[in-house]
Amino acid sequence: MGVPLNLKAEALTSTPSRNGAHPEGDIGERLKRAAFAGPYRIALLVNLARNAPPVYRPIVPPDLWAELDSDKNVAAYARALEEAGHEVLIQEGNAHLAAWLEDHRPDLCFNTCEGFGGDSREAQVPALLEMIGARYSGPAPLAAAITQDKPTTKRILHFYGLPTPPFQVFETADDDLDPQLAFPLFVKPAHEGTGMGVHNESVVHNERQLRDRVAWCVEAYQQPALVETYIEGRDITCGLVGNGNAVHIFPITEVDFSGYPPELLPIYGSLQKIDYDHLYRNKCPAPLSEKLAQAVRRLTHQTFLITGCRDFARVDFRLDAQDRLFILEINGLPGIAPRSDLTLMAQAEGWTHGDLVRAVLGAALLRYGMA
DSSP states (O other), X not given: OOOOOOTTOOOOTTOOOTTXXXXXXXXXXXXXXXXTSSOOEEEEEEOBGGGOOOOOSSOOOTTTTTTSBOXXXXXXXXXXXXXXXXXXEEEEOSTTHXXXXXXXXXXXXXXXXXXXXXXXXXXXXXXXXXXXXXXXXXXXXXXXXXXXXXXXXXXXXXXXXXXXXXXXXXXXXXXXXXXXXXXXXXXXXXXXXXXXXXXXXXXXXXXXXXXXXXXXXXXXXTSOEEXXXXXXXXXXXXXXXXXXXXXXXXXXXXXXXXXXXXXXXXXXXXXXXXXXXXXXXEESSOOOOHHHHHHHHHHXXXXXXXXXXXXXXEEEEEEOTTOOEEEEEEESSOOOSTTSHHHHHHHHTTOOHHHHHHHHHHHHHHHTTOO
């Protein structure tokens, strides 16, 4: 992954204070300005929910395509790029992409593709782009595969001594339970995002509930289940744009569960993110002590570096009653739709949605020496 990492370092290049000011530099402004280089021909690569293939299996969960985009979101991305003066060509990231790129020869691909299937679906388009030598935004294939696979991410976090809940991967519901794991436990698909497969039933309190939930998860999503210690506490998330140590970290967000129906547990699943999106509330910046906020920012940046992410990312945490932070996952290709978490963080310090999209583009252009 190529980035030297000092896990003892406390200072980051662009660390926002609690009120969102950035006294140490203007990396965010530099990224936004870089997006106006060129102008360039930008291929906006997308995966639209309306283009998802049919699924024929006994259980089809309602959130199966939750990570795919809408035409409205794609129009917002395109508008942001066009406002920087670029020619934008929109193309589905599918099996015909290589031939399309050969015909159109863009200067850079702005990649938002989540993929339609496979354990490493977010790595599929980056791998194709690498193979044909195209420039693109976002994670390279290795980082995309690592960050989509939650167990692999957690193994890397554990290797570097970063805090993450103890866990076990279940290939089947009959796998032996690690005796070191104590209930309550949390069950979710090993390779999904956007809260997919995360519901009230994900929190299990005994072995019968555990095996029932693992069986459902494996069947519904056709992949192993990640089982980890359930951390009761606050949902914290932190995002950034940039590369290496030249990153801009957005204000930390805490999910406020008070607006959701009372029968829903305080877990940020697909129901909360999609079905009840209109009830979403947050606290941004999150009400944290400066010591805790510094720890969140430091862990966010370190997780970004050790997983090899590029241009942007978002890291999700749980904070328990003893003020202990636990890293749940990193999103190496986080949503940047007008209502995505990363967008709302950016807006909390005065950015527009277009600013965020252009900052991601600017990070990629600077990385390639194009700005």
